[in-house]
Amino acid sequence: MEVEPVTLTGRFVRLEPLSEAHVEGLAKIGVGQPFWNFMLYGEMNSVDDMRNWVRDIMARCVRGTDLPFAVIHLESGRVAGATRYLNIMPNDRGLEVGGTWYGPEFQRTVVNTECKYLLLGHAFEKLGCVRVQIKTDSRNERSQKAIERIGAQREGVLRNHMILPDGYIRDSVFYSILDSEWPGVKKKMEEKMIG
Secondary structure, rough: OOOOOOOOOOOOEEEEEEOOHHHHHHHHOOOOOOOHHOOOOOOOOOOHHHHHHHHHHHHHHHHOEEEEEOOOEEOOEEEEEEEEEEEEEEHHHEEEEEEEEHHHHHHHOOHHHHHHHHHHHHHHHHHHOOOEEEEEEEEOOOHHHHHHHHOOOEEEEEEEEOOOOOOOOOEEEEEEEEEEHHHHHHHHHHHHOOO
């Protein structure tokens, strides 16, 4: 399983390899947003914070643990957010989809559904994954509902799983989709994007 930079294009979004060229667009939609409280990176209060975040995520790509994408909204041509593959485990043919966030105007739209559709399709159909996991903060009920809507199976909660930058000890809810489940999940997601 070789996970290499790739551009994934759908009807509504394009996922392109994250670069410093995306910093300004990401800062416009991400600086000062409350969703950072659920994530492992701390608050994003400036363009410099966003630049440091992008550099950190890109360094993970160089180490081979992550493959980050900027999400481009095709109709407007604007940066809508970011997402990535992480916890890449080639020997076990598995990875995680996560680190996902969108600007407020792109939340609860087809953007997230199509991003997950493109990422999952590439993982199962091109990379040959047998398992893709997704996790979220146990306090983030909106995220849990979104993950469940795409058809992922809730596996359980890892208690005291991570310590966030503000010192909060986070419980993480884990979900997964198996290769055998992907055809059904794919169909369900396609129906959502048509409807």
